[in-house]
Amino acid sequence: MNSFPSDECVIVVCNAPDAETAGRIxxxxxxxxxxxxxNILAPCxxxxxxxxxxxxxxxxxxxxKTRRDAYPRxxxxxxxxxxxEVPEIVAWPLVMGxxxxxxxxxDSVVSSGEAG
Structure with missing residues (x-):
């Protein structure tokens, strides 16, 4: 891990059609x-x-919340x-935290090259 863990982390935003689907995902x-x-937010x-x-x-x-290297998976x-058919899936880099x-x-996210 580098000295700036924010370099590794991203926040992905995705909207689900309902609470049940959001929970399953x-x-x-x-x-x-x-x-x-x-985080499952209030409906909008x-x-x-x-x-x-x-x-x-x-x-x-x-x-x-995930790591940049795990994003493709x-x-x-x-x-x-x-x-x-086309879900909103967008990622924002974390600059600080x-x-x-x-x-x-x-540490909680496993990328493709790591054992789970």
Whole structure:
């Protein structure tokens, strides 16, 4: 691990269609050690353009904490678990954070080259 654990960590944002789906996704990602933690937030209203029409729906946001090197596997698994044809899956790098928290995130996630 380098001296700046934030360099290794990212937050992935994904909206689920309902609380049941959000819970199923969160349990799978943490259980498979692709994420250290998934926050399931309160439902929100989304307005978006889909196939030429303005759509409105209620969705449940997920904040997924993981490592940068685990992101490709997390993205593939999230896409497989998600019911949407094109789910929102975006990652933001963590610039700063409590070092002990970021170390915990890093230590909790297993990348493809590590034993679980």
């Amino acid at each position: 969160a349990e799978a990602l943490v259980g498979e050690r692709l994420a250290a933690c998934v 209203r989304s307005v978006y353009l889909w196939q030429g029409a303005v759509e409105r729906s209620e969705e449940v946001p997920l904040l997924i 997390l993205e593939a698994r999230l896409q497989a678990l998600h019911p949407y 409590l070092p002990s928290y970021l170390t915990w995130v890093s």
